[in-house]
Structure formats: C-alpha cells, structure tokens
Amino acid sequence: MENCLESMILHGCILAKILEHNLPNLANQPDILVKSCEEIVFVFRNVRETVLSVGQMGVQELHGFGIGGGIREHAMASVDARAIAGVGSAYIRHVDDVPERDEMKGMPLHDQRRRRQLCLEFMMFGEMSGVGGDIMGGSSGGIGGQTPLDFSSASSSQTQGRRKNEVDKVVKKVAAPQMGNNETPPEDGFKWKKYGQKEILGHAYPRSYYICTQQKLRNCPAKKQVQRLDNEPFVFEVTYRNNHICRVPSDSDAAPVLFPPSTTAQSPPLPPLPTSLMATTQFRSTNIFRHLGIVPASSGGVEAGSSGGHGQFNEFQQVADMADAMFNSGISRSNSMDIIFSSLDDHKWDYGRS
C-alpha cells in the first residue's frame, strides 16, 4: 500500500515538475495549462482520498480493496475522469475498461514497459515539442543529431586516436545514475558484455570495454567504451564503435519495444503500478500530447537501433532511466525524489537552448 501511495505521490510530483519545466511552452496555451493543473490535482486528490480511506476502513481492508478497485472508485467519485479525459477518452472509452487489480498481478513485460513509458511520455513532453539538444549537452545530440546507435555518419572529430579502425566511432555523453548502481551507464537498447577494464593515463576513473553480446552469435562487431569523466563524475563518456548488425535490442521480442528489457542485475523487477494510475495516466498523457499536436511513438514504440531517431533516442533513454529510477527506487528510499528532480534540474538548462 505504501508502495502504491508513494508511486502515486511521486507521479504527482513529477507531473508538477514537468509542468514547471514546460511553463514556457504552455504560456500561450492556457487550456492545456489548466488541464495539466487538473491532472496534478487529480493525482494528489487520489492520494488524499486514499490516505483518508485508510483511516476509515483500516489498512488491512485497503490492501484487499485497494489500488485496483478502491482508488479507482475514489478517483471516479472525486473527479469526473471522463470529463478530464477529453479527446483522450478514445484511449479508454469507459472507465470500466480499467483492468482490475488481479489482472495486474502477473503483469506481462510489455505492461511493465508501458508503465515506464507512462512516466517517459510525460517527461518527454518538453523534448518532443521540438526544443532539441543533447540532454547532457553532448557534442552531437539534438534534433538532426544521431542516435547513439547509428554510426552511419559518425563524427570524424575523434580521429586522433591510436587505432586505425576509428571510422565508425561516435562519442556520446550520458548521465550516470546518481544512486543505486551508478557504475553502469544507462542502457542504450542493446545488451553488452564487459570484456575489460583499464586504468587510463590522465583519467581518474577506469575505462570499461564492452562488446555486443551478439558478437559470437551474429558476428556483431559493435563495441563500446565507457569512461567516467574526471570533472563530471555523474557523466559517462560512451564511445561506440562499429554498427550493430544484429539489430536485436536486448531480447528476442518480436514486437518493437519502447524500452528494451533491463539487463540482468541492474534493475529489479518492477512492482505493479496502481491500476487507476495506469489508466488515468495513459489517457492523460496522450491527451496532452494530442492537444499539443504531439503524438509520441508510444503506441508503436521506438525501436532501438533504428536510424533516423534525430537524436531523440539518447534523451529518450535518459528519461527512461529517470523513470526507472523512480519506479525502482521510489518504492523504497527517501531520496528517490532527489534523483528525479536533480536529473530534471540537470537537464533543465538545456531546454530552450538552440
């Protein structure tokens, strides 16, 4: 119960943060601004109702009744969700379509991905509106940039290396997790096997060497090096070499995935998100996007490794990591908000830059 409540609270906080984040974009779109505020109010009202109901019926009862049914009904009672849904109601035609709690128990992987996507969609809000730029201020990001997985037009600025085969080389800067396993750079859609680590002259941190796990199976030549920056310990410089020819992002899912599944040992299984939250968030995010004329590739997904990502993949990935951080850590530790907000703050300055 606490987990669910905390998830809801975190969700509301993120919505608020995103609203703040996008205030410049919404300045001349008051109706969307109003809707955004309503959404935040909606989430926190759900929290309030839930907390109050604990007092009335007791925690035990709430556990059973709880998130699948209880919160949803509280939500429906307190706010007419259908009214707020607006055009988004096309996504959920009836609130009764919301799956019950039991259906969430064995939540399939794609639903878990969907949950991360929900957070992501909101966080992408500003990014998608066309204000580009590498989220970490990297050298080649932004609209018109490359995805980290597309080296077809690799930068040649890094040609002073020692090795001959430096043609397919792309250097990206990515945010390091500030808690949890912060030794590992954020996932980029492919599975990598670490095959070496070396102290590098003039660097405070060792460099790690990775090959694509498909190297043997499919002769995939892709490699990457990860180097934590001396002056920016929470930034990795990731050097990709050679294109993937395996085109298999992490697992063998046939359908394109928005988020590749987590690599082993880095991400614990995701606990279920409150059903009501799932549902409301789903139509809400889409609703807002539609209002803005922005329809993220959420339904189709973003296929890792696809070219033509216009530099959004990196941002996408990092936001996904934030979402991950929220759902994986928010359940437990109090500083979960730190990473989310500090991450957002870190990126904030980048928005609006040209």
Added chain:
DNA sequence: ATCATTTGACCTCG
C-alpha cells in the same frame, strides 16, 4: 551448472 564480471597478461599501434 551456467553466465557475467573481474583482472592480470598479452598484443597492437604510434
């Protein structure tokens, strides 16, 4: 038992 990671040794290139 299997798979992933670590780490020291070895190789390659400038």
Added chain:
DNA sequence: CGAGGTCAAATGAT
C-alpha cells in the same frame, strides 16, 4: 617503449 585495447582464466552471482 609505452599506452590503449583485447584475451582468457579466475572469480562471483544466480
């Protein structure tokens, strides 16, 4: 020759 990159045995995790 030395730094960067890779290999592969040892070790750890599941």
